Amino acid sequence: MLPGLTEQRLANGADLILVSRPGSGAFRASLFFRQGGVDEPPQLLGATELLSRCLLGAAWSEDLKDDAGLDALLAQEDGLAEELRVAQLQAKGASPQVDELKAAHDAILVQLEARFDHAAGGELYGQSGAAANQAVDTRDFLAAGVELPASAFRLWCETETNRLKRMELSRLPFARLSLVADLRSGAFPKDPAVAVLLGAALPGHPYGRNLADYSAAVAALRRNELRAYARRACAPARMAIILVGDLDAASAIAELQKTLGALPQGDPPDPPVLPDLNLALGDRRVQIQGDGFRLLAGWRIPNRASGDTPALDLLARILGGGPSARLTRRLRNLASDVSVSTGRPGARYPNLLLVDARPLPGHSLQEVEDAIESETLRLRQEPVSQDEWNRALAQLDLARMEAESDASALGAALGTAWAQTGSWRGFTDEEARLRAAGPEALQRAAATYLLPGHRTLVEVVPDPSRRLDEQDRAFMEVLRALAARKVEDPAQRESIVGEGLRQFQLLPQAERARTLDLLRRQLKGAK
Amino acid sequence: MRTSLALFLLPALLSASAPAPATFTLPNGLKVALFEDHSLPLLRGELRLDLPAPPEDNQAWLRPLGFRMLAEGGSGTRNATTFALGADAIGLELRVALGPDSALWSFTTRSQDQEAAFALLADRVTRPAFDPLALEPARLAAWSELSESDALARARLRFVRALSALPEPDERMLASMDATTLAAWHHRLFRPGRATLALWGDLDASQARQLALLSFGAWTAQGEAPAGTAASAPEPGPFLAALPGEAPGVAIGLVEDGRDRAQRRFLRPWIVAQLKAEGIVLEEDDALSIRADAPLGTSAESLRARLAAALDVLPASFTATDLSSLRAQAATERALLSLHPEALLSQIATPSEAPADLAAARALLDRWCAPSNRRLFASGDPGSLQELRSAF
Numbered sequence: 045m046l047p048g049l050t051e052q053r054l055a056n057g058a059d060l061i062l063v064s065r066p067g068s069g070a071f072r073a074s075l076f077f078r079q080g081g082v083d084e085p086p087q088l089l090g091a092t093e094l095l096s097r098c099l100l101g102a103a104w105s106e107d108l109k110d111d112a113g114l115d116a117l118l119a120q121e122d123g124l125a126e127e128l129r130v131a132q133l134q135a136k137g138a139s140p141q142v143d144e145l146k147a148a149h150d151a152i153l154v155q156l157e158a159r160f161d162h163a164a165g166g167e168l169y170g171q172s173g174a175a176a177n178q179a180v181d182t183r184d185f186l187a188a189g190v191e192l193p194a195s196a197f198r199l200w201c202e203t204e205t206n207r208l209k210r211m212e213l214s215r216l217p218f219a220r221l222s223l224v225a226d227l228r229s230g231a232f233p234k235d236p237a238v239a240v241l242l243g244a245a246l247p248g249h250p251y252g253r254n255l256a257d258y259s260a261a262v263a264a265l266r267r268n269e270l271r272a273y274a275r276r277a278c279a280p281a282r283m284a285i286i287l288v289g290d291l292d293a294a295s296a297i298a299e300l301q302k303t304l305g306a307l308p309q310g311d312p313p314d315p316p317v318l319p320d321l322n323l324a325l326g327d328r329r330v331q332i333q334g335d336g337f338r339l340l341a342g343w344r345i346p347n348r349a350s351g352d353t354p355a356l357d358l359l360a361r362i363l364g365g366g367p368s369a370r371l372t373r374r375l376r377n378l379a380s381d382v383s384v385s386t387g388r389p390g391a392r393y394p395n396l397l398l399v400d401a402r403p404l405p406g407h408s409l410q411e412v413e414d415a416i417e418s419e420t421l422r423l424r425q426e427p428v429s430q431d432e433w434n435r436a437l438a439q440l441d442l443a444r445m446e447a448e449s450d451a452s453a454l455g456a457a458l459g460t461a462w463a464q465t466g467s468w469r470g471f472t473d474e475e476a477r478l479r480a481a482g483p484e485a486l487q488r489a490a491a492t493y494l495l496p497g498h499r500t501l502v503e504v505v506p507d508p509s510r511r512l513d514e515q516d517r518a519f520m521e522v523l524r525a526l527a528a529r530k531v532e533d534p535a536q537r538e539s540i541v542g543e544g545l546r547q548f549q550l551l552p553q554a555e556r557a558r559t560l561d562l563l564r565r566q567l568k569g570a571k
Numbered sequence: 572m573r574t575s576l577a578l579f580l581l582p583a584l585l586s587a588s589a590p591a592p593a594t595f596t597l598p599n600g601l602k603v604a605l606f607e608d609h610s611l612p613l614l615r616g617e618l619r620l621d622l623p624a625p626p627e628d629n630q631a632w633l634r635p636l637g638f639r640m641l642a643e644g645g646s647g648t649r650n651a652t653t654f655a656l657g658a659d660a661i662g663l664e665l666r667v668a669l670g671p672d673s674a675l676w677s678f679t680t681r682s683q684d685q686e687a688a689f690a691l692l693a694d695r696v697t698r699p700a701f702d703p704l705a706l707e708p709a710r711l712a713a714w715s716e717l718s719e720s721d722a723l724a725r726a727r728l729r730f731v732r733a734l735s736a737l738p739e740p741d742e743r744m745l746a747s748m749d750a751t752t753l754a755a756w757h758h759r760l761f762r763p764g765r766a767t768l769a770l771w772g773d774l775d776a777s778q779a780r781q782l783a784l785l786s787f788g789a790w791t792a793q794g795e796a797p798a799g800t801a802a803s804a805p806e807p808g809p810f811l812a813a814l815p816g817e818a819p820g821v822a823i824g825l826v827e828d829g830r831d832r833a834q835r836r837f838l839r840p841w842i843v844a845q846l847k848a849e850g851i852v853l854e855e856d857d858a859l860s861i862r863a864d865a866p867l868g869t870s871a872e873s874l875r876a877r878l879a880a881a882l883d884v885l886p887a888s889f890t891a892t893d894l895s896s897l898r899a900q901a902a903t904e905r906a907l908l909s910l911h912p913e914a915l916l917s918q919i920a921t922p923s924e925a926p927a928d929l930a931a932a933r934a935l936l937d938r939w940c941a942p943s944n945r946r947l948f949a950s951g952d953p954g955s956l957q958e959l960r961s962a963f
Contacts, residue, residue, distance in 0.1 A: 072910055173906065368655045368656045368658075368659040438684070442680070442681055449611050449912050
């Protein structure tokens with residue numbers, strides 16, 4: 045048990061986890077919703093990312109009050125955005141109708157933006173001395189947190205209650221535009237090589253889905269659909285309120301019962317229907333082109349609630365935790381940027397233990413792969429020494445205490461454990477479970493999961509002759525979207541796109557333009 | 572204009588301001604600040620070493636290399652491998668960050684390992700072993716960075732170095748460097764009177780004093796302190812990377828010579844907000860450097876002119892209201908510091924300080940934004956850089 049921790053389920057089903065730290069004069073407040081990208085139904089892909097951009101985080105007064113004028117503008121924008129989207133799909137190039145709709149849409153956006161007071165503190169928390177006001181979306185959960193002086197607790201309760209009750213999503217037009225732009229420009233996801241690995245290692249599972257393949261679906265999301273989804277996704281039964289700081293439990297609970305605890309229970313969405321993922325799917329290997337040589341090796345491992353997860357986390361430390369870790373030492377003269385992690389891309393469901401390394405000049409991907417395989421083989425065949433066990437436990441113990449000492453890190457750790465395992469106790473219990481299991485649990489876990497049959501390898505190789513221009517990027521986007529309709533396996537899709545691009549780049553300029561036009565028409569025809 | 576709610580909350584914020592540390596100084600001049608907190612068997616620490624302003628240090632060019640050797644080498648009686656093993660055994664990760672005016676080591680350790688952690692830190696800072704075998708790869712790495720074939724990386728590196736007022740070493744300077752030179756450089760620069768140790772966690776003042784004395788008490792200043800002017804001046808630029816077929820990108824950075832760092836931290840949020848309103852963003856690094864990009868075909872000179880115009884008007888735009896708002900903002904930030912032990916320590920190691928008044932703030936902005944203090948970086952198609960090149 046953590047000192048100062050109070051746990052309570054509020055009347056509407058929301059969980060409260062409060063760690064009282066008297067005397068600090070401030071608190072960190074977070075809301076976690078056990079509803080992430082993994083839970084999105086196919087027609088609402090990108091909804092979690094959009095909600096993190098326009099429901100949570102910055103508290104705009106426009107989201108907190110009745111404003112019929114704003115509602116009308118938002119409805120008008122939504123209608124125009126949809127008309128424009130359809131017109132763009134139907135037009136064969138530039139068209140007067142598209143231009144006209146675009147001008148009208150831009151004008152509405154200007155009107156909307158004029159209603160937000162960015163300069164003089166239209167954002168409520170900013171006016172109240174807040175810091176670190178952020179919203180995040182992950183495959184496993186949606187969350188938001190902010191730090192405030194203790195005197196602002198009531199303000200926080202009322203603000204969050206108000207915006208969850210209203211679900212105005214007044215910044216949706218801007219959030220949608222920026223997300224679609226990020227997806228189309230390749231700025232999201234941030235690491236395409238990891239996206240390919242996830243797709244290849246977890247085929248058919250939402251963890252393996254790459255949102256960049258669905259930018260058209262995101263553009264088609266309408267405000268009413270998203271609001272309806274948000275009401276269910278953020279229902280109290282899927283919510284945890286995590287508070288750390290200078291708050292008295294009794295008075296905080298009394299305030300919460302009047303505010304967030306009084307939100308209607310709502311109707312949480314049905315759990316997603318997920319494929320039964322076979323962890324021993326077989327050794328898979330994908331080659332893609334990127335900035336430089338890089339090797340990613342991922343092993344399918346069970347979810348965080350599994351009894352083997354703490355051992356796998358510790359194995360990751362033994363391989364990559366610090367300069368004297370096995371893989372770090374083994375790869376010292378072979379590779380740079382070596383990292384070993386678990387829980388990729390989430391941990392509510394089976395996920396990956398990931399080793400990532402870039403070969404140093406003069407060394408090959410094969411050498412790095414051999415070194416990684418040799419170290420995993422050792423873990424499977426030999427017991428971990430007492431020294432290594434103690435060292436890894438010391439690191440784990442220290443990491444837990446570091447998180448515990450910092451209000452934000454503690455809030456994040458408790459919320460993540462709650463979202464991934466159903467209880468905050470995952471944060472403290474895993475180390476105790478591991479100590480009880482002893483070092484032999486590590487070899488057992490390695491022999492069960494770090495097998496070639498659980499592994500997927502992504503080799504990133506550079507192609508210095510390839511420089512992507514705007515036409516190349518457009519071609520890749522269209523081809524990806526077309527391939528996404530016919531080929532489920534993202535690794536196979538990526539291979540098709542890579543080969544297609546290679547051939548596209550060999551074409552004369554005029555042919556390239558014609559080919560791109562043809563593909564665009566195919567894409568529109570298929571919609 | 573709306574009145575900020577923060578002004579109403581200010582009394583509450585000030586009453587809940589961050590805790591003050593207990594402070595003392597060791598006989599050798601090392602300053603120690605302690606935030607006592609016994610809620611966890613944990614200790615966090617930061618050791619800051621103040622560095623002379625680069626123009627006043629004739630070996631400033633050696634810093635990037637010297638600190639890299641320090642971070643990777645052995646210390647005291649340990650070689651690099653045994654040092655890493657010793658640190659890993661207690662989960663200790665000694666991170667070092669080198670800035671224009673200071674170097675900062677930070678660490679976290681369990682209370683039960685605090686003596687071992689202090690011994691490792693003290694070894695690393697006060698008794699480094701410069702391994703001649705590690706020197707050659709480091710020298711080669713430094714040289715290959717400078718003679719990098721990638722035009723963009725080379726221009727970028729030189730630009731970043733120029734913003735810290737660090738001169739570029741030439742081949743001769745790099746060749747002259749050996750373990751003895753590095754040891755002498757270390758003796759001159761690393762002096763207890765320049766160091767501050769900030770601690771947070773599970774120890775009281777007498778334990779902190781004992782620990783600091785045991786680990787750092789024998790550290791004495793050796794040799795002469797750095798003096799004189801730099802052996803060579805930092806490059807003035809412009810730093811250009813010709814990339815055929817690429818769209819232009821231009822950055823203007825303001826040289827940070829190690830002075831007024833605390834005021835820079837204080838004014839930075841205002842500078843960010845002011846430039847953001849002009850559609851210009853600060854690059855994501857410690858230096859004050861602003862950037863603009865444009866599609867292929869745009870002249871880089873037009874981007875430079877836009878950035879320069881934004882900097883030209885910056886000092887005069889700062890008002891007394893801005894100063895008050897920043898002070899209020901600093902007070903609110905201080906009130907939240909106690910949520911984060913690391914932030915409490917940073918406040919000691921990297922303090923922020925308000926300029927005395929509006930005139931002082933404007934004078935600082937004037938000096939930072941002066942055309943002579945600007946360095947220019949640009950990349951893009953040679954055609955788009957042409958005009959820029961001829962302007963210089």
